[in-house]
Amino acid sequence: MTDTFVVVGGDAAGMSAASKGKREAPEMEVVAFERGEWVSYGACGLPYYVKGDVDSLEDLVAVAPEEFREERDVDLRTGHEVTAVDTDARTVTVEPNAAAGGDAATDGGDAVGDGDAAGGNGDSFEQPYDHLLVATGAGAVVPPIDGVDRDGVFTFQTVGAGGAVKEFVESESPAVAGVVGGGYVGLEMAEAFDARGLEVHVFEMLPHVLQPFGADVAEVVEDHLRERGVHLHLNTPVEAIEGEGGRVTGIRTEDSESGETTTVPVDLALVGVGVGPRVDLLEDTAVELGPTGAVATDEYGRTNVADVYAAGDCAEVRNAVTGDPDFVPLALTANRHGRAVGATVAGDPTPVGPVVGSAEVKVFDLEVARTGVVDEEEAREAGFDPVSRTIEEGSRAHYYPGGSPITIEMVGDRGTGRLLGASMVGREGVAQRINTVAAALHSETTVVEFERHDFAYAPPFSPPWDPVLTAAKVLNGALGDAGSEE
Amino acid sequence: MTDTFVVVGGDAAGMSAASKGKREAPEMEVVAFERGEWVSYGACGLPYYVKGDVDSLEDLVAVAPEEFREERDVDLRTGHEVTAVDTDARTVTVEPNAAAGGDAATDGGDAVGDGDAAGGNGDSFEQPYDHLLVATGAGAVVPPIDGVDRDGVFTFQTVGAGGAVKEFVESESPAVAGVVGGGYVGLEMAEAFDARGLEVHVFEMLPHVLQPFGADVAEVVEDHLRERGVHLHLNTPVEAIEGEGGRVTGIRTEDSESGETTTVPVDLALVGVGVGPRVDLLEDTAVELGPTGAVATDEYGRTNVADVYAAGDCAEVRNAVTGDPDFVPLALTANRHGRAVGATVAGDPTPVGPVVGSAEVKVFDLEVARTGVVDEEEAREAGFDPVSRTIEEGSRAHYYPGGSPITIEMVGDRGTGRLLGASMVGREGVAQRINTVAAALHSETTVVEFERHDFAYAPPFSPPWDPVLTAAKVLNGALGDAGSEE
Numbered sequence: 001m002t003d004t005f006v007v008v009g010g011d012a013a014g015m016s017a018a019s020k021g022k023r024e025a026p027e028m029e030v031v032a033f034e035r036g037e038w039v040s041y042g043a044c045g046l047p048y049y050v051k052g053d054v055d056s057l058e059d060l061v062a063v064a065p066e067e068f069r070e071e072r073d074v075d076l077r078t079g080h081e082v083t084a085v086d087t088d089a090r091t092v093t094v095e096p097n098a099a100a101g102g103d104a105a106t107d108g109g110d111a112v113g114d115g116d117a118a119g120g121n122g123d124s125f126e127q128p129y130d131h132l133l134v135a136t137g138a139g140a141v142v143p144p145i146d147g148v149d150r151d152g153v154f155t156f157q158t159v160g161a162g163g164a165v166k167e168f169v170e171s172e173s174p175a176v177a178g179v180v181g182g183g184y185v186g187l188e189m190a191e192a193f194d195a196r197g198l199e200v201h202v203f204e205m206l207p208h209v210l211q212p213f214g215a216d217v218a219e220v221v222e223d224h225l226r227e228r229g230v231h232l233h234l235n236t237p238v239e240a241i242e243g244e245g246g247r248v249t250g251i252r253t254e255d256s257e258s259g260e261t262t263t264v265p266v267d268l269a270l271v272g273v274g275v276g277p278r279v280d281l282l283e284d285t286a287v288e289l290g291p292t293g294a295v296a297t298d299e300y301g302r303t304n305v306a307d308v309y310a311a312g313d314c315a316e317v318r319n320a321v322t323g324d325p326d327f328v329p330l331a332l333t334a335n336r337h338g339r340a341v342g343a344t345v346a347g348d349p350t351p352v353g354p355v356v357g358s359a360e361v362k363v364f365d366l367e368v369a370r371t372g373v374v375d376e377e378e379a380r381e382a383g384f385d386p387v388s389r390t391i392e393e394g395s396r397a398h399y400y401p402g403g404s405p406i407t408i409e410m411v412g413d414r415g416t417g418r419l420l421g422a423s424m425v426g427r428e429g430v431a432q433r434i435n436t437v438a439a440a441l442h443s444e445t446t447v448v449e450f451e452r453h454d455f456a457y458a459p460p461f462s463p464p465w466d467p468v469l470t471a472a473k474v475l476n477g478a479l480g481d482a483g484s485e486e
Numbered sequence: 487m488t489d490t491f492v493v494v495g496g497d498a499a500g501m502s503a504a505s506k507g508k509r510e511a512p513e514m515e516v517v518a519f520e521r522g523e524w525v526s527y528g529a530c531g532l533p534y535y536v537k538g539d540v541d542s543l544e545d546l547v548a549v550a551p552e553e554f555r556e557e558r559d560v561d562l563r564t565g566h567e568v569t570a571v572d573t574d575a576r577t578v579t580v581e582p583n584a585a586a587g588g589d590a591a592t593d594g595g596d597a598v599g600d601g602d603a604a605g606g607n608g609d610s611f612e613q614p615y616d617h618l619l620v621a622t623g624a625g626a627v628v629p630p631i632d633g634v635d636r637d638g639v640f641t642f643q644t645v646g647a648g649g650a651v652k653e654f655v656e657s658e659s660p661a662v663a664g665v666v667g668g669g670y671v672g673l674e675m676a677e678a679f680d681a682r683g684l685e686v687h688v689f690e691m692l693p694h695v696l697q698p699f700g701a702d703v704a705e706v707v708e709d710h711l712r713e714r715g716v717h718l719h720l721n722t723p724v725e726a727i728e729g730e731g732g733r734v735t736g737i738r739t740e741d742s743e744s745g746e747t748t749t750v751p752v753d754l755a756l757v758g759v760g761v762g763p764r765v766d767l768l769e770d771t772a773v774e775l776g777p778t779g780a781v782a783t784d785e786y787g788r789t790n791v792a793d794v795y796a797a798g799d800c801a802e803v804r805n806a807v808t809g810d811p812d813f814v815p816l817a818l819t820a821n822r823h824g825r826a827v828g829a830t831v832a833g834d835p836t837p838v839g840p841v842v843g844s845a846e847v848k849v850f851d852l853e854v855a856r857t858g859v860v861d862e863e864e865a866r867e868a869g870f871d872p873v874s875r876t877i878e879e880g881s882r883a884h885y886y887p888g889g890s891p892i893t894i895e896m897v898g899d900r901g902t903g904r905l906l907g908a909s910m911v912g913r914e915g916v917a918q919r920i921n922t923v924a925a926a927l928h929s930e931t932t933v934v935e936f937e938r939h940d941f942a943y944a945p946p947f948s949p950p951w952d953p954v955l956t957a958a959k960v961l962n963g964a965l966g967d968a969g970s971e972e
Binding site for chain 1: 840
């Protein structure tokens, strides 16, 4: 008797699970349903497609549908939406999807109507499963702002959205772009619009962009954005997206101090205020969500219901620093957790592994990266007594030409001396350097231990004391002082 | 009663110890003796001075003598050579040094006569100590090759050597340089000579350059050197340095296979076949050397004799991967161990910390880096059963422009699954990436654990699975296969 492994969702987590499961257990039937036409694509590359660094949306695809079908022997059904799950009958309801298969640019290119544009045109059917993976991903949060449904207002829900934005930029020649939200996607899109010759305004309701990176690092990013001509509106909630004839014409904001209302004229708006897990499918099932709103999972990606797994951007993960469930919808986690579930389903129980919250983003000429717990309030909530220090160090030996400053905020726990996290920014050497801290977090290293790590040195690449070691040295001094003050 | 802390040697280890000791125990008298005039200099920068990237030798100095004297209150005596140690009387014999203080370019600019050119011109005296740090550093090994004392033949013993090489290049306009030894210094100098317009020949007696990096990485470096026009003579021991009128004219080699003798005409030769610890000073003392020939030390940098410490390039260190004493004469270790000894002497016992053997070098357009145990024979000697895999991965997301391949060899232990080391090479993202492995080695991470590390990802900086994670994944597969074969 042959087991059937059903996968819902055809991006990183789903297709990693399908591929791994089939490879490890070739006798298993593996059926993957994807409501759109795109599978296994790098959504992280969409800003670079709009910017012009990537020529074609097809370039973002890691593995083509035919390869899954023909080489990996996965029964991949694109244009098939799973609309219900019955965990008692162990079946899913599938609707062949009319909208998918059409023009990519219409596939979620607009904030409103995205995701439910599909009207079924085939007969729906029940697909039985022995193992089920829910890998429905995350969707852009659409804030309750008046006018968010106007023409020229975009979110980054899907691959199609990237196509729609680029098409709009090229066909409508907008002169001014408004970016709502100063997170990863917002700042990447600010860079993309700038590269396309648009004047760019970024609106952020918080005091700083890139909230998870902390104020010290964010300020360096903000200075750089301003240097590059981006208009930053911090502490500035967006009240409405104004328009004429259904088309966006401006972004109305309220100054958080004066309460004064201003409208910045724009020809295009990109709303990137975050993403939330897509868990609608599980609404009427016994599958439980966790405290973050994503699907609760154990160390093998199992939900509370037998043989039902969740992985990727719709699932919770355990944060190894806090020990708590976390919602960190990022590409590596999706790939890795999907792969682990595939192995487990195939009979080789494989932990999905915890995260430490590592993330990075390019903002114009800067590399910006973070890992662990940086925010002091978050640290306190996790039971730590955080001490933080920020340093600036050169990226190369002091005498070697071409270096530039790296700013590092590092956080440790006063009680245990444990390293909790770091955030950093600079023109070079940041994106990989953050992972030295990430590795240390996985091993629950103390700041003292980290300061003694033997890191490689050569004049073109760092000072003899690597900037992260200097940060640890300074933080360690502060942890000692803090201790002796008590 | 005030303690006296005597430091022998004014570079990284010695001056770090002196500064830290004085800062932590201001009442302590700190006397540092340096036989030359240069203190606290970045010898690693000498190739870049010759190349022209660094304008002046003074630029290599991290902290000037006046700053030690005036701001840090260290009694620094340059031009003072310590010629004997009496550990019973607790004194050192000091000779004011005539040669030092002269022209920097004559200070060790030649392979022969270096280091003992000094004839005393002042009265020698006995300096009592309560704590003694021997930080005499390492010296270039001068191989027993006929003609190594000719004019135009250089080693990189001292700061002055860098000055002498540059002066020779500028005043004598040599057309062809021969580099004897394909290690760090040899390849950095090959790049420097090439940048100065010289034709460059590199002679290496082993099958590959950069022996500690393993053959797979070395081959990538060798291809690149050839592409850049460097003439590589591998498996080629140098028999003699030929000359006319005392001046170098060629390098005579023997082909290791055919036994045939060839002479490559050169106008300048740089001998860089390695360094050895400078331990002459301790020859007639009770201070013991370790198995590597460097001074044996414990976890606090203490020798076997009470109150006598050793740190930096003359001292052994513990390798955290093998658990054995090791000789790893590099800048960070010297800085860190000196600082730890300074703290310990000042009353705050501070471990020097182990090393994991991290090192890196720029070779033309390549970043080359290694950490841990890469050589399989070395791994076996340390009691491991090594399994090694080499992968090639892109430095950026597959669709992001400008990426280039990174080659990674990773080694694990079949028995325990422990990660033992890695070596890597590429045009970008290597120099910092190696330290993710170094951090994992400090925590005795297994390959499986490392594969599950949550590393930051963004398309400009890596594929979603970082190349080191892919290497771990492949190695992990091999470790599993290896296990199941048994």
